[in-house]
Amino acid sequence: MAGQAEPIIRVRGLRTQFGDQIVHQDLDLDVRQGEILGIVGGSGTGKSVLLRTIIGLNRPTAGRIEVFGQDLANVTAAERLAVEQRWGVLFQDGALFSSLTVAQNIEVPMKEHLDMPVRLRDEIAALKIAMVGLPPEAGSKYPSELSGGMRKRAGLARSLALDPDLIFLDEPTAGLDPVGAANFDQLIKRLQGNLGLTVFMVTHDLDSLNAICDRIAVLAEKRVMVIGSMADMLRHEHPWLREYFHGPRARAARLQQDEVGG
Amino acid sequence: MADGWLNAAAEAGGAVLLQAGGHWDARNVTRLDQLLRGLAPSNGAAVILDLTQVERLDTAGAWLLYRTRREVRARGGRADYTGLTPAHEAMLEQVEANDQPAEIEPPREPALLAMLGRVGDGTVDVMIEARQQVAFLGLLLVTLAGTLRHPGRLRLVPLVYHMEKVGFNALPIVGLISFLIGVVLAYQGATQLQRFGAEIFVVNLVGVSVLREIAILLTAIVVAGRSGSAFTAEIGSMVVNEEVDAMRTLGLDPMEVLVLPRVLALVITLPLLAFFADMMGLFGGMLMCWGTLDISPGLFLERLQGAVSLWSFWVGIIKAPFFAFLIAMVGCLEGLRVTRSAESVGQQTTRSVVTGIFLVIVVDAMFSVFFAAVGV
Structure with missing residues (x-):
């Protein structure tokens, strides 16, 4: 599937604005099928806003957003629903419905969109629980009884409920300890490989960028300033990029990577 | 959207060949599930699952195939896949591994046990809450006394x-x-x-009921709904945000900073509101x-002067600071009892209003008995 010419997400000339404040201007971005794209940028550069705009939670002021080749501004409600069933979203803290158990959370999209018998639904929910590495007894727990890392895994399982082609992750490793974060990175990488997913990931975590992202897009000056591999980032001369990718934390992350690699 | 399909054919040696094709994905699994259950033999015959013509396979589709194979094998039959592409094989392995x-x-x-459990929980809860209210009342009075000794700390x-x-x-x-309410009372009266032929006594009816009971009680209920809930929500969201913990570590006493200003503000203003309510109620009655x-x-x-004594007015106003104290105290206490989740802010706010109104009415009844006993 990878390497196909048609991008799975195509953003052209995007402009988002809140009152007088312009967040994005003339922003272009392509996400290729089957890749893991990491979005980085300083605080307030509109990384999460970009994610929310692509999935339709914010209305862009101008510009065109195509997902799966469809312009989302000009689709009927039914077409939009069809697109929405092909993507999954993991919000920062999982955004699980607090009145439902983990398994019931995972079943929500299946119940809503597919006319599945209860037994099959339970079987598939159990499968997803295992796929994201949660123990069987986690299925009957309520979100408030779970740790942060488990909530994220459960959120990921819910976003995978309908076997999407594309998933959006908003800071998937934020708030996890380094071990948990590394495990979560590997989980994403493994699922992406096994399920042929395309992953759009907003992150601050240099380790994640290094370990799992195929390409990195840097948001700065209201647009995507650079997009490319980690090696491209390291070669780039822009002061912010130099600071970000050559700073002390970046060196530590790279060092670690070299040790593992060598 | 393409469909998935399934054909059954008999093979040599009594085996059943199930040919799958098309899209085996989440959108089609409901139908495919029924097809598979209908076509898969239940007698222990061997099954061959031919996936040659499957164009798309996701975890849900793979699950159906894997489950069929597992169930046939569990019955002692042979079951195998054929015609796998590497991607399908990886997907089936992924499902099997999970x-x-x-x-x-x-x-x-059991329902009866659960009901008994809820009754027990509720009872214990009420007692815990009553104890906390008494403890909080004590704490509040101590803080108040401290502030009276050092008025600069207010x-x-x-x-x-x-x-x-x-x-x-x-x-x-x-x-x-x-x-x-003044209008309604006058009209109904x-x-x-x-x-x-006793229309003139409407003045007595409106005067006495508004001044003694209606105005203050309604004001207290409106304030409990309006301000008691606001106290709980404000303090509660501060608890969720760890602001209250931050205050304690900075040496600030939440009782002094958060609770006392709210309680005093309500104690001072509720009598004034009650007076305003008295006047508006009488005005409404008068117009009617x-x-x-x-x-x-x-x-x-002129009739009103004869109908009500000054005490009728004071009976209403005296109750106001007591009601205010109860409403504010319950509002603040419920706010501080919020645990660190957004859900609990809502629960405690509801609780604060219900408890506040309940206590106001209980105390109002006690006042009625008291005033009857002292004869005003």
Whole structure:
């Protein structure tokens, strides 16, 4: 599937604005099928806003957003629903419905969109629980009884409920300890490989960028300033990029990577 | 959207060949599930699952195939896949590796036991809450006494701010409600008393009921709904945000900073609101008497002087600070009892209003008994 010419997400000339404040201007971005794209940028550069705009939670002021080749501004409600069933979203803290158990959370999209018998639904929910590495007894727990890392895994399982082609992750490793974060990175990488997913990931975590992202897009000056591999980032001369990718934390992350690699 | 399909054919040696094709994905699994259950042999015959023509396979589709193979094998039959592409094989392996049953819901207790459990929980809860209220009352009085000894520690700016919020800003709604109740009382009284030719006693009815009970009780209920809930929500969201913990570590006493200004603001303003409600209620009654009974405002005021004593007025006003104290105390306590989740802010806010109104009515009843005993 990878390497196909048609991008799975195509953003052209995007402009988002809140009152007088312009967040994005003339922003272009392509996400290729089957890749893991990491979005980085300083605080307030509109990384999460970009994610929310692509999935339709914010209305862009101008510009065109195509997902799966469809312009989302000009689709009927039914077409939009069809697109929405092909993507999954993991919000920062999982955004699980607090009145439902983990398994019931995972079943929500299946119940809503597919006319599945209860037994099959339970079987598939159990499968997803295992796929994201949660123990069987986690299925009957309520979100408030779970740790942060488990909530994220459960959120990921819910976003995978309908076997999407594309998933959006908003800071998937934020708030996890380094071990948990590394495990979560590997989980994403493994699922992406096994399920042929395309992953759009907003992150601050240099380790994640290094370990799992195929390409990195840097948001700065209201647009995507650079997009490319980690090696491209390291070669780039822009002061912010130099600071970000050559700073002390970046060196530590790279060092670690070299040790593992060598 | 393409469909998935399934054909069955008999093979040599009694085996069943199931040919799958098309899209085996989440959108089609409901139908494919039924097809598979219908076509898969239940007699232990061998099954060959031919995936040659499958164009798309996701975890849900792979699950159906894997489950069929597992079930046939469990019955002692042979079952195998053929025609796998590497991607399909990887998907089927992925599913097999994650075959693990999970709990969907917590186990349910028998209904009777669950009901008894809820009654018990509720009872214990009420007792815990009552104890906390008494403890909180003590803490509040101690803080108040401390502030009286060192008046400089009283926070004036928050006090005035809360007085504006709970008192001044409540004037329109309290005034409107009292006015309307005055109108309703006069009208209902008039239709009943007219039958006895005793219309003039409407003035007594409106005067006594508004001044002694209605105005203060309605004001207290409106304020409990308006300000008691606001206290809980404000303090509760501060607890969720760890602001209250931050205060403690900075050496600030939440009782002094958060609770006392709110309690004092309400204690000061509720009597004033009650007075305003008295006036608006009487005004409403007076207009209604003038309109329907031809009792002129002059006559109304003259009769009113005869009908109510000064004590009727004081009976209403005296209750106000007590009600205010209860409402504010419950509002603040419920706010501090919020645990660190957004859900609990909502629960405690509901609780604060219900408890506040309940306590106001209980204390009002106690006042009635007391005033009857002392004869005013």
